[in-house]
Amino acid sequence: MEAASSSRLTRQRIVEAAFGLLEREGWETLSMRRLGQELDVWPMAVYRHFRDKDELVDALVSHVVQDMTVPGARGSWRVQTRKLLAAARRTLEPLPAELRARVAPALLAPGSRLSGAAMETLTSAGFRGQRAGRAWAALGAYTAGYVELASTNPKVQFEYGLDRLLDGLEGELTEPAQPRELYEPAQTR
Amino acid sequence: MEAASSSRLTRQRIVEAAFGLLEREGWETLSMRRLGQELDVWPMAVYRHFRDKDELVDALVSHVVQDMTVPGARGSWRVQTRKLLAAARRTLEPLPAELRARVAPALLAPGSRLSGAAMETLTSAGFRGQRAGRAWAALGAYTAGYVELASTNPKVQFEYGLDRLLDGLEGELTEPAQPRELYEPAQTR
DNA sequence: ACCTGAACACCGTTCAAGT
DNA sequence: ACCTGAACACCGTTCAAGT
Numbered sequence: 174m175e176a177a178s179s180s181r182l183t184r185q186r187i188v189e190a191a192f193g194l195l196e197r198e199g200w201e202t203l204s205m206r207r208l209g210q211e212l213d214v215w216p217m218a219v220y221r222h223f224r225d226k227d228e229l230v231d232a233l234v235s236h237v238v239q240d241m242t243v244p245g246a247r248g249s250w251r252v253q254t255r256k257l258l259a260a261a262r263r264t265l266e267p268l269p270a271e272l273r274a275r276v277a278p279a280l281l282a283p284g285s286r287l288s289g290a291a292m293e294t295l296t297s298a299g300f301r302g303q304r305a306g307r308a309w310a311a312l313g314a315y316t317a318g319y320v321e322l323a324s325t326n327p328k329v330q331f332e333y334g335l336d337r338l339l340d341g342l343e344g345e346l347t348e349p350a351q352p353r354e355l356y357e358p359a360q361t362r
Numbered sequence: 363m364e365a366a367s368s369s370r371l372t373r374q375r376i377v378e379a380a381f382g383l384l385e386r387e388g389w390e391t392l393s394m395r396r397l398g399q400e401l402d403v404w405p406m407a408v409y410r411h412f413r414d415k416d417e418l419v420d421a422l423v424s425h426v427v428q429d430m431t432v433p434g435a436r437g438s439w440r441v442q443t444r445k446l447l448a449a450a451r452r453t454l455e456p457l458p459a460e461l462r463a464r465v466a467p468a469l470l471a472p473g474s475r476l477s478g479a480a481m482e483t484l485t486s487a488g489f490r491g492q493r494a495g496r497a498w499a500a501l502g503a504y505t506a507g508y509v510e511l512a513s514t515n516p517k518v519q520f521e522y523g524l525d526r527l528l529d530g531l532e533g534e535l536t537e538p539a540q541p542r543e544l545y546e547p548a549q550t551r
Numbered sequence: 552a553c554c555t556g557a558a559c560a561c562c563g564t565t566c567a568a569g570t
Numbered sequence: 571a572c573c574t575g576a577a578c579a580c581c582g583t584t585c586a587a588g589t
Contacts (some may be wrong), residue, residue, distance in 0.1 A: 199390040205582065207580095215431075215556070220583080222530060225583075226583095274510070278511055278515065279433055305576070308526075309521065310523065311504070311513060311527070313511060314507035314511055315504045315507055315523075315527070315585085317507035318503035320464060320502075321463070321467075322467055322575080324467075326470075326471045328473075328500075333496045333500065334497075334499065334500025334501075334504070334527070335500075336530070337497075337500060337527060337530030337531050338500070338504070338526060338527045339530065340530035341526030341527055342530075344526070370564085393562060393563080395562070395563080396561095396562095403573065404575070406573095408566095408574075409563095410586075414563075510555085553579085554587105555586105555589095556588100557587095557588095559586090560581105560582095560583095560584100561577105561580105561581075561582085561583105562579100562580075563579095564577105566575105566576090566577085566578095566580100567574105567577095568573105568575095568576095569573085569574080569575100570572085570574095
């Protein structure tokens with residue numbers, strides 16, 4: 174015989190209930206007390222699994238980031254980059270603004286799976302040294318800002334600005350290397 | 363003789379007290395009740411001037427946007443654009459994230475003084491038709507996203523990505539006009 | 552030692568009672 | 571009609587009392 178539902182409470186079940194509550198009733202109704210009600214346990218039970226509300230929200234952020242499918246590497250670096258950023262947009266856009274503000278850095282900052290894939294793409298394309306990281310940071314900032322502003326400025330075309338940024342970044346590939354870099358191969362020969 | 367301080371309550375004084383509270387103790391402590399305490403009035407007095415908390419926050423947003431000094435138009439369009447975006451960054455960066463998320467759209471969306479200045483700059487530079495608006499939207503998205511991500515990714519250089527975006531936008535100026543536009547002057551002659 | 556819920560110190564907002 | 575604060579329906583979190 175199974176134990177009562179309250180004793181089967183896990184972080185996983187709490188996180189799922191939290192997302193359910195978010196989708197049905199929005200960010201404002203997501204409270205520790207309401208979550209307890211939702212799971213049919215006494216109000217303080219959630220504190221057995223999460224130290225405080227902030228730790229619960231951290232778990233929601235991680236869950237969103239982990240759940241995201243990172244597109245595979247096919248096509249030119251521009252096509253690949255576009256796909257990676259489209260995936261980021263699809264992940265960020267449906268979230269309530271309060272959660273999105275915490276997911277965006279986790280998704281786009283160095284260290285995420287998405288950033289890892291982006292660095293591979295950009296490095297393979299020929300962005301050397303700091304350039305790959307800087308290029309990805311710029312693309313991430315553009316995408317995060319676009320998602321943040323889009324609801325108040327819906328006419329804006331994501332693709333237009335992205336293409337201009339990609340144009341500008343592409344210029345870095347064909348430009349001659351900076352003076353210091355020119356002499357480095359001779360030193361390591 | 364002056365009336366008691368409580369009867370001299372104005373929207374202006376309430377907004378000033380709210381900013382004082384924000385600066386000293388942060389976003390979390392900004393409550394309608396605490397604001398009443400701060401102003402030494404009965405707790406519900408603020409509701410005489412603002413229908414609810416949301417309307418008060420709207421007033422804070424407007425105040426920030428109105429207070430901003432929009433830089434004058436000197437230098438090349440790239441220099442001017444850089445100055446406008448630097449002013450936006452200086453306005454957004456010191457704000458608590460919750461307020462920044464509401465100020466950013468108000469500051470960067472069409473209709474603001476900043477956007478007006480930007481449209482003049484870009485139009486004078488030769489961005490025709492929808493291009494000026496699209497260029498500004500892209501620059502605004504990049505800037506808003508940069509400010510949002512900078513605290514978790516402090517190594518990122520604002521100027522690098524901005525220069526690449528400006529490079530890409532500059533390409534729109536020298537490129538030939540699109541086919542449809544080529545024939546328009548003939549039709550209106 | 553662990554489980555539990557009462558209690559603390561707050562919220563935003565409504566509304567009935569007093570003047 | 572206006573002023574006032576008690577009250578409602580919540581919060582996140584602590585902690586004392588019970589098992």
